Amino acid sequence: MKSRNAIVLVVLLALIGLAVYQSVAGAKKEPAVAKEGSVKANYAAPAFELEGLDGGRYRVGGQREKPVVVNFWATWCPPCKEEAPDLQKLYEQYKDQIDFYGVNLTQSDKLDEVRGFVNQYGLKFPILLDKSGGTAELYKFVFIPTSYLIDRQGNVREVVNVLTYAEWEKKLKELAKM
Numbered sequence: 001m002k003s004r005n006a007i008v009l010v011v012l013l014a015l016i017g018l019a020v021y022q023s024v025a026g027a028k029k030e031p032a033v034a035k036e037g038s039v040k041a042n043y044a045a046p047a048f049e050l051e052g053l054d055g056g057r058y059r060v061g062g063q064r065e066k067p068v069v070v071n072f073w074a075t076w077c078p079p080c081k082e083e084a085p086d087l088q089k090l091y092e093q094y095k096d097q098i099d100f101y102g103v104n105l106t107q108s109d110k111l112d113e114v115r116g117f118v119n120q121y122g123l124k125f126p127i128l129l130d131k132s133g134g135t136a137e138l139y140k141f142v143f144i145p146t147s148y149l150i151d152r153q154g155n156v157r158e159v160v161n162v163l164t165y166a167e168w169e170k171k172l173k174e175l176a177k178m
Contacts, residue, residue, distance in 0.1 A: 041158050045070070045150045048135045050103065050128040053118060058101060058128050061154055066099050067175045068150040072130075072141060074105040075117040079162045080145045084121035086165045090172060091125045097176040100125035105144065107133035151178035 045068075047061020060070060071087060073080040091100045104114050106129040118127055130136050139148070141159075149158040149171060157178060158171065 041156050043156055045148060045154055045156045046138045047154075048138060050130060050135060053104075053114065053127040053129060056126070058126055060101060060150075063154055064099070064152055066097060067152055067157075067178050068099045068101065069147055069172070069175070070101050070103060070150065071145055071147040072103045072105065072136060072139065073145045074109050075113045076109070077144050081117075081121075083145050083162060084117070084123065086163075086168060087125075088121060088123050089165070090168050091123075093169075094172050094176060095125070098172060102127045103130050103135060104128065105133070105136055106131045107136075149175045151175070 045061055047059070049057060049059040052058050060068060071083075073083075087100070087102070094100075102123060102125060104127055106114065111129075114127065114129070117123075128135075139146075143161050145162065147160050148156050149160065151157050157175060160171065163171070
């Protein structure tokens with residue numbers, strides 16, 4: 001029980017550290033490309049192109065007509081399962097204002113399980129398949145699910161992990177204005 005509490009404490013401290021860092025980094029005015037480490041707020045989002053579960057090709061990066069939510073997830077991740085219904089509801093609510101992409105960590109998943117997950121949760125937004133793990137490596141996140149809120153100019157405005165529906169709504173209302 002002590003080791004479980006220690007793990008929870010370490011994860012909690014890491015998330016608090018990330019929140020403090022994002023708050024401090026948010027004071028920067030000019031987005032730039034992150035030189036090393038994970039992708040951070042107020043930096044240009046790395047561009048990528050992936051095949052979707054539907055067979056289409058999707059490109060993320062650079063200027064766009066709408067802001068973007070990029071959510072990295074896997075079928076074996078319990079918080080991803082908790083978050084999926086909220087993301088689908090938010091997609092339905094904001095799909096005319098914000099593009100949503102779910103990036104499955106397909107290198108560590110099975111394609112039939114990905115399809116089952118998408119069907120189980122009724123996900124209608126594009127599900128992109130990171131078969132090689134290259135996109136995950138490009139973004140260098142630590143936890144899943146991790147979502148990147150990207151403005152119309154292609155800059156990461158916020159990096160978030162698990163949020164309540166109300167927290168998501170508040171963040172997406174702001175993102176839709178960017």
